[in-house]
Amino acid sequence: MKKLAIDGGDKAIISPLPTFRDASGRSLGSEEIEQLKEVIESGSLSFLSGSKTGEFERKFATLYGVKTAVSVSSGTASLHTAVSYLNPEPGDEILVSPITDMGSIIPILAQLAVPVFVDVDPETQNMDAAKLEAAITSRTKAIIVTHIYGNPADMDAIMEVANRHNLFVIEDCAQAHLATYKGRLCGTIGHVGCFSFQQSKHMTTGDGGMVISNEDNRFGRELRQCSDKGWPRNKGGRDHLFLALNYHMTELQAAVGIAQLHKLQKMVDARRSSAFKLTELLEGSRVTPTKILPATTATFFFYTFRINPEDISVSTADFVKALVAEGIDCFLGYPGKMPLYRYPVIKDALTFGSSGFPYSLPGVENGARHRQPSCPEAEKACVETVCIWWNECLTREHVEQIAAAIRKVRSAYAR
Ligand SMILES: Cc1ncc(COP(=O)(O)O)c(C=O)c1O
Numbered sequence: 001m002k003k004l005a006i007d008g009g010d011k012a013i014i015s016p017l018p019t020f021r022d023a024s025g026r027s028l029g030s031e032e033i034e035q036l037k038e039v040i041e042s043g044s045l046s047f048l049s050g051s052k053t054g055e056f057e058r059k060f061a062t063l064y065g066v067k068t069a070v071s072v073s074s075g076t077a078s079l080h081t082a083v084s085y086l087n088p089e090p091g092d093e094i095l096v097s098p099i100t101d102m103g104s105i106i107p108i109l110a111q112l113a114v115p116v117f118v119d120v121d122p123e124t125q126n127m128d129a130a131k132l133e134a135a136i137t138s139r140t141k142a143i144i145v146t147h148i149y150g151n152p153a154d155m156d157a158i159m160e161v162a163n164r165h166n167l168f169v170i171e172d173c174a175q176a177h178l179a180t181y182k183g184r185l186c187g188t189i190g191h192v193g194c195f196s197f198q199q200s201k202h203m204t205t206g207d208g209g210m211v212i213s214n215e216d217n218r219f220g221r222e223l224r225q226c227s228d229k230g231w232p233r234n235k236g237g238r239d240h241l242f243l244a245l246n247y248h249m250t251e252l253q254a255a256v257g258i259a260q261l262h263k264l265q266k267m268v269d270a271r272r273s274s275a276f277k278l279t280e281l282l283e284g285s286r287v288t289p290t291k292i293l294p295a296t297t298a299t300f301f302f303y304t305f306r307i308n309p310e311d312i313s314v315s316t317a318d319f320v321k322a323l324v325a326e327g328i329d330c331f332l333g334y335p336g337k338m339p340l341y342r343y344p345v346i347k348d349a350l351t352f353g354s355s356g357f358p359y360s361l362p363g364v365e366n367g368a369r370h371r372q373p374s375c376p377e378a379e380k381a382c383v384e385t386v387c388i389w390w391n392e393c394l395t396r397e398h399v400e401q402i403a404a405a406i407r408k409v410r411s412a413y414a415r
Pocket of ligand 1: 074075076077100101102103104146172173174175196197198207208209
């Protein structure tokens with residue numbers, strides 16, 4: 001048996017793998033530079049006088065086949081724009097998964113609504129539609145569905161419950177660009193779709209986001225106004241109809257976004273084919289890749305798998321340390337070693353001054369159901385899931401080395 005790199009043996013991965021952190025794992029080049037040059041030479045860095053933001057939005061809307069696309073400064077901003085569009089009453093409840101980025105939760109709290117956590121399906125790690133119904137109360141207004149790891153959630157089951165209870169559905173596609181569910185693009189199945197273009201995402205503008213929808217005035221406010229200070233600019237003049245932040249994307253980001261959008265399908269296809277290759281190479285190695293539902297196209301933000309803790313002689317944390325030593329860019333548990341409700345912002349209600357809002361608002365249940373919910377599957381997933389950072393530049397040779405590294409560590413630690 002080969003000596004593990006963590007014990008002083010040779011690394012299974014000979015030279016560093018491409019990473020999303022720099023040019024090695026990103027497709028940024030002359031197209032982006034050309035677009036940026038145009039913006040700089042125009043002297044217009046803002047949507048107010050430039051044309052790139054509008055162009056990026058139109059192209060994104062066309063790709064997704066939707067009426068409205070609003071570009072914003074981050075994925076968190078896109079979700080806040082969607083929650084602001086819904087305009088919940090303070091204390092209203094929004095159902096979310098505990099396995100997502102805090103950027104899915106912050107917008108709920110920022111709008112003084114209450115995130116209510118619904119446990120995940122152990123195999124897909126997406127919100128478990130069968131557990132939705134039990135979490136609904138008279139105060140429930142919406143569901144934020146994250147397609148975790150680029151892996152589409154069970155939208156038919158979720159929409160069935162949502163429609164029956166008249167709930168608004170926001171799809172968080174920050175990790176799921178061009179993912180599809182039964183032939184439909186994720187982000188177009190619910191009422192609003194939200195995207196992130198942060199550095200690690202399938203396409204990037206450094207930071208950035210997009211909100212898409214086929215509707216634009218359901219709750220008495222337009223989607224675009226919700227990221228633009230409540231300003232109805234199409235009417236001319238200055239006005240501010242309601243409380244909303246400024247989440248504009250700059251022309252510089254939009255310029256990069258246009259160039260990235262042209263490459264998006266290719267980049268997603270590359271992520272998919274290398275991920276499926278890894279799954280094939282891991283067959284028989286007794287690791288379990290996260291389940292992908294039939295009739296879906298998963299687009300692999302991370303490559304994730306689990307190992308039965310009873311099958312290995314070390315903790316999963318030590319298993320991950322050994323993989324890192326072999327040269328794999330991976331970590332244990334997403335969004336960390338614990339679900340989101342265990343972080344101080346929720347656990348200790350560290351929100352607005354010392355008020356504890358929205359938890360302390362009259363009529364809001366300020367206790368275990370909201371702040372220490374029981375989500376045993378999410379708890380387990382966080383300490384058992386190995387997450388490998390993925391990108392479009394991983395070749396077949398890289399994947400073969402990753403598979404060899406996993407097999408090497410797996411057999412060294414076999415029980
Ligand atoms: C599922 C999910 N939702 C929301 C966000 C927030 O996006 P951003 O970091 O661009 O604000 C992220 C970013 O990692 C994410 O992965």
